[in-house]
Amino acid sequence: MPVCGPKLSLCGLILSVWGVIQLGLMGIFYYFHAVALAEDLPEIELPTSKEHIHDFYVEIDRGYTQNAYNCWIAALLYIVTLAFSAHQFWANNRSSLSV
Numbered sequence: 001m002p003v004c005g006p007k008l009s010l011c012g013l014i015l016s017v018w019g020v021i022q023l024g025l026m027g028i029f030y031y032f033h034a035v036a037l038a039e040d041l042p043e044i045e046l047p048t049s050k051e052h053i054h055d056f057y058v059e060i061d062r063g064y065t066q067n068a069y070n071c072w073i074a075a076l077l078y079i080v081t082l083a084f085s086a087h088q089f090w091a092n093n094r095s096s097l098s099v
Helices: 006-031 035-040 050-098
Strands: none
Touching: 006 035, 006 050, 035 050
């Protein structure tokens, strides 16, 4: 039973595929600590002495890892949307063939 039309389901398919690819790659880049993505890390105060530099690096690692997991979770949600859109696209094509 189609819930949305053929154009909307096709749009959902295309956007979901792009979201899975983009967020999957961003998650990989965050996981490998890409410097280009450092601006998107949570705010961390710079250490005032050399004794606290280790804590600073631990917080940076934690920020990269958390952002990688967030990207992968969002990519999984896009996979759910992709499955729903694919089902709707299939249902719309099946109903148009039987008429």
